[in-house]
Amino acid sequence: MVEAYVTIQTGAGTARDVVEQLRTLDNVVKASIVAGEFDIVAEVEADSERDLLGLISDDIQQFEGVGRTSTCIVLG
Known part of the structure; x- marks a missing residue:
């Protein structure tokens, strides 16, 4: 199991x-709106690094309003 935090910048008002x-995504454990450089932090899980890549590039980055993302994989 791969765990990661994905930070997301969104468009104004989105x-x-x-x-x-x-x-609504099964692999998203928690998603919160935050203050700071990014607008959202999502805690996600995936079966493999390849599945994590798919979650981010095929799902999260395709949502309307999503701008830049950054992913931090949990090491321990």
């Missing part, structure tokens, strides 16, 4: 819509 979409 953070709530994006976080609601994230919460």
Whole structure:
């Protein structure tokens, strides 16, 4: 199991819509709107690094309103 945190920048006024979409994904453990450089932090899980890549590039980055993402894989 691969665990990671994905930080997401969104377009103006889209953070709530994006976080609601994230919460519908099975691999998203938690998604929260935050203050700071990024607008959302999502805790995610995947069976492999390849599945994590698919979750981020095929799902999360395709949501309307999602701009830049950054992924931090949990090491321990």
